[in-house]
Amino acid sequence: xxxxxxxxxxxxxxxxxxxxxxxxxxxxxxxxxxxxxxxxxxxxxxxxxxxxxxxxxxxxxxxxxxxxxxxxxxxxxxxxxxxxxxxxxxxxxxxxxxxxxxxxxxxxxxxxxxxxxxxxxxxxxxxxxxxxxxxxxxxxxxxxxxxxxxxxxxxxxxxxxxxxxxxxxxxxxxxxxxxxxxxxxxxxxxxxxxxxxxxxxxxxxxxxxxxxxxxxxxxxxxxxxx
Amino acid sequence: xxxxxxxxxxxxxxxxxxxxxxxxxxxxxxxxxxxxxxxxxxxxxxxxxxxxxxxxxxxxxxxxxxxxxxxxxxxxxxxxxxxxxxxxxxxxxxxxxxxxxxxxxxxxxxxxxxxxxxxxxxxxxxxxxxxxxxxxxxxxxxxxxxxxxxxxxxxxxxxxxxxxxxxxxxxxxxxxxxxxxxxxxxxxxxxxxxxxxxxxxxxxxxxx
Amino acid sequence: xxxxxxxxxxxxxxxxxxxxxxxxxxxxxxxxxxxxxxxxxxxxxxxxxxxxxxxxxxxxxxxxxxxxxxxxxxxxxxxxxxxxxxxxxxxxxxxxxxxxxxxxxxxxxxxxxxxxxxxxxxxxxxxxxxxxxxxxxxxxxxxxxxxxxxxxxxxxxxxxxxxxxxxxxxxxxxxxxxxxxxxxxxxxxxxxxxxxxxxxxxxxxxxxxxxxxxxxxxxxxxxxxxxxxxxxxxxxxxxxxxxxxxxxxxxxxxxxxxxxxxxxxxxxxxxxxxxxxxxxxxxxxxxxxxxxxxxxxxxxxxxxxxxxxxxxxxxxxxxxxxxxxxxxxxxxxxxxxxxxxxxxxxxxxxxxxxxxxxxxxxxxxxxxxxxxxxxxxxxxxxxxxxxxxx
Numbered sequence: 001x002x003x004x005x006x007x008x009x010x011x012x013x014x015x016x017x018x019x020x021x022x023x024x025x026x027x028x029x030x031x032x033x034x035x036x037x038x039x040x041x042x043x044x045x046x047x048x049x050x051x052x053x054x055x056x057x058x059x060x061x062x063x064x065x066x067x068x069x070x071x072x073x074x075x076x077x078x079x080x081x082x083x084x085x086x087x088x089x090x091x092x093x094x095x096x097x098x099x100x101x102x103x104x105x106x107x108x109x110x111x112x113x114x115x116x117x118x119x120x121x122x123x124x125x126x127x128x129x130x131x132x133x134x135x136x137x138x139x140x141x142x143x144x145x146x147x148x149x150x151x152x153x154x155x156x157x158x159x160x161x162x163x164x165x166x167x168x169x170x171x172x173x174x175x176x177x178x179x180x181x182x183x184x185x186x187x188x189x190x191x192x193x194x195x196x197x198x199x200x201x202x203x204x205x206x207x208x209x210x211x212x213x214x215x216x217x218x219x220x221x222x223x224x225x226x
Numbered sequence: 227x228x229x230x231x232x233x234x235x236x237x238x239x240x241x242x243x244x245x246x247x248x249x250x251x252x253x254x255x256x257x258x259x260x261x262x263x264x265x266x267x268x269x270x271x272x273x274x275x276x277x278x279x280x281x282x283x284x285x286x287x288x289x290x291x292x293x294x295x296x297x298x299x300x301x302x303x304x305x306x307x308x309x310x311x312x313x314x315x316x317x318x319x320x321x322x323x324x325x326x327x328x329x330x331x332x333x334x335x336x337x338x339x340x341x342x343x344x345x346x347x348x349x350x351x352x353x354x355x356x357x358x359x360x361x362x363x364x365x366x367x368x369x370x371x372x373x374x375x376x377x378x379x380x381x382x383x384x385x386x387x388x389x390x391x392x393x394x395x396x397x398x399x400x401x402x403x404x405x406x407x408x409x410x411x412x413x414x415x416x417x418x419x420x421x422x423x424x425x426x427x428x429x430x431x432x433x434x
Numbered sequence: 435x436x437x438x439x440x441x442x443x444x445x446x447x448x449x450x451x452x453x454x455x456x457x458x459x460x461x462x463x464x465x466x467x468x469x470x471x472x473x474x475x476x477x478x479x480x481x482x483x484x485x486x487x488x489x490x491x492x493x494x495x496x497x498x499x500x501x502x503x504x505x506x507x508x509x510x511x512x513x514x515x516x517x518x519x520x521x522x523x524x525x526x527x528x529x530x531x532x533x534x535x536x537x538x539x540x541x542x543x544x545x546x547x548x549x550x551x552x553x554x555x556x557x558x559x560x561x562x563x564x565x566x567x568x569x570x571x572x573x574x575x576x577x578x579x580x581x582x583x584x585x586x587x588x589x590x591x592x593x594x595x596x597x598x599x600x601x602x603x604x605x606x607x608x609x610x611x612x613x614x615x616x617x618x619x620x621x622x623x624x625x626x627x628x629x630x631x632x633x634x635x636x637x638x639x640x641x642x643x644x645x646x647x648x649x650x651x652x653x654x655x656x657x658x659x660x661x662x663x664x665x666x667x668x669x670x671x672x673x674x675x676x677x678x679x680x681x682x683x684x685x686x687x688x689x690x691x692x693x694x695x696x697x698x699x700x701x702x703x704x705x706x707x708x709x710x711x712x713x714x715x716x717x718x719x720x721x722x723x724x725x726x727x728x729x730x731x732x733x734x735x736x737x738x739x740x741x742x743x744x745x746x747x748x749x750x751x752x753x754x755x756x757x758x759x760x761x762x763x764x765x766x767x768x769x770x771x772x773x774x775x776x777x778x779x780x781x782x783x784x785x786x787x788x789x790x791x792x793x794x795x796x797x798x799x800x801x802x803x804x805x806x807x808x809x810x811x812x813x814x815x816x817x818x819x820x821x822x823x824x
Contacts, residue, residue, distance in 0.1 A: 026754060266477055
């Protein structure tokens with residue numbers, strides 16, 4: 001199989017303005033990904049499926065990933081000009097302006113997003129995997145991504161599952177309904193901030209995380225009874 | 227009216243068979259328990275293995291697995307009951323004709339087992355329907371299921387036809403149907419049937 | 435929700451199955467098969483619309499065994515998820531173990547010692563044989579051959595389960611493989627017992643085939659039923675024996691050469707028509723090929739360690755990154771996708787379930803057939819609900 005950069009170049013030659021970025025994967029698996037812009041994704045997918053040298057006709061795996069808002073603490077080197085008193089050449093004290101570098105911690109919040117990941121193989125040419133990714137704008141209201149079901153039928157149930165568990169809305173999907181949870185269910189349970197129903201009976205041997213949850217549970221039970 | 231055991235054996239040697247209606251009735255019932263053909267998860271495979279030649283559940287009169295709840299006496303809850311499946315399980319139980327019994331097979335049916343932390347996993351079927359025999363294991367071996375059958379047979383043998391301890395189906399006032407839970411926006415409603423499960427379940431807890 | 439779709443709804447998606455129009459006058463009958471139904475292999479539901487006996491529309495409904503495997507795994511350490519993989523496809527716990535171990539080994543760059551690779555191949559092929567035998571048994575059970583084929587299959591399965599039990603301690607939930615090797619070594623006595631069981635397997639397959647392959651009823655019920663065309667099979671991500679029964683030569687053991695499969699001589703059986711009979715036949719032939727692999731592996735297995743010396747099970751924290759690892763499980767392509775953020779838990783843990791994805795084309799295969807054939811077609815897909823819903 002060609003390297004990710006070569007596939008990126010091929011895509012950009014075929015679909016002008018596709019805006020593909022290579023996402024490197026530092027792990028030993030070295031399965032680097034291509035990030036697609038949602039606007040051109042279906043055109044790119046069709047190209048990947050039909051281009052003779054690539055022929056990614058088999059969409060193996062579709063899944064979602066939830067990335068929460070991230071607070072990133074960065075250490076930034078800041079250079080300031082400081083006046084210092086130093087010994088002069090003839091023994092007298094002289095004020096001198098010196099550059100001093102100090103480290104400062106700055107915090108910034110990187111907004112979260114939902115991501116879909118696709119693993120493509122080629123049955124015709126026996127190569128793969130090619131990893132594609134797409135991101136939504138945020139995690140709340142702009143969560144639409146184009147569906148790949150018209151290109152690969154194999155995405156049908158897997159995209160429904162991503163819709164059910166992560167809440168990503170696939171535009172162009174022929175039958176986008178909940179697949180695993182019941183229809184009346186409101187939450188998206190695979191999201192990292194999902195709060196699961198507290199329907200446990202707690203055992204006396206609770207410890208660590210279980211103990212903490214048991215204490216919260218009994219506090220809530222007290223509150224309900226009052 | 228009770229005939230002593232030794233006397234009964236002695237009479238039996240003389241060719242006289244003495245029994246009571248209760249004994250005869252319960253003997254008939256316990257020797258032909260028909261389970262419902264109802265597999266939920268992994269344990270169902272061990273249940274099938276139990277009916278096969280090696281473990282041969284037919285020795286206990288229980289090899290006739292009926293697909294219809296109307297023809298079954300015993301529900302083997304063999305596997306994880308999810309919240310999506312729980313209303314169906316309760317409904318099937320309600321559709322069974324009395325006398326009916328329940329075996330909770332495996333850790334999942336008892337308490338949720340290894341999947342207890344799951345948001346869609348019911349933490350024990352006895353929150354909604356009464357269970358007669360619990361078998362631990364993940365999954366229980368076929369021998370364990372046979373042991374559960376023998377335990378259930380003992381229970382049936384000991385059920386009096388009249389009086390205080392008589393079973394549910396002989397008591398006109400007893401509850402034979404159990405409320406089916408609804409699937410709500412976040413969880414099952416109610417989270418447990420208080421008539422069967424004495425402990426209060428918090429349900430949504432501190433959330434709305 | 436109604437299972438009968440309007441024409442406009444049907445036109446909206448272009449690769450939906452072709453429409454089957456009702457022939458006569460009158461209303462369609464809507465039947466919910468499942469979640470409690472004797473032929474659905476557990477808790478699966480098909481909402482079927484019937485015109486007389488003919489299937490006009492079929493919608494599968496999932497989730498009755500959704501046990502939140504992925505969510506639980508994201509809150510547990512890498513090692514703690516291994517026993518949960520047993521419970522995915524509970525017929526084939528050892529191949530599930532292998533797929534997960536393979537994905538983690540890719541993520542962390544671990545090597546597997548040669549002896550462990552051989553043990554994995556032996557166990558995976560034994561798993562494949564008992565899975566295929568049971569599948570065929572259940573298929574025949576649904577066809578009305580109540581008892582005999584399933585009894586034969588389970589008789590053989592019990593012999594293999596005895597081997598699993600003496601090696602791993604459990605009949606079904608083996609929890610045996612580890613990242614970088616296997617949990618315990620096998621003994622010479624176990625190898626001898628396995629050789630004895632494997633030597634008896636060809637006779638079992640012969641007996642099975644004598645009972646079934648040329649059987650007139652089986653041929654009448656299976657041939658030409660539930661045809662799946664190869665181009666649709668590839669486009670719909672079908673994998674495993676079902677893909678190969680449609681004539682697509684794609685066996686991950688041959689394509690990816692994972693483990694040490696390039697050392698063994700075996701052929702990939704392919705079907706011509708892609709009907710239920712071909713799916714049955716491909717499985718029978720795969721059992722024979724698996725026996726061949728087993729004979730080679732049992733002869734050649736070397737001595738040596740069974741764990742990578744550098745492998746760390748407790749306190750295992752792979753470096754940030756991600757990996758997708760897949761194997762040819764008996765049901766099809768079983769893959770695990772893992773994202774590590776450097777913590778002891780995976781940030782994302784995903785199972786690519788062959789059983790769920792193979793059901794994508796269930797409707798296409800069933801349309802126009804009688805409702806009695808739906809049960810057969812469904813049985814020939816070979817699914818396990820633990821893996822479909824996870």
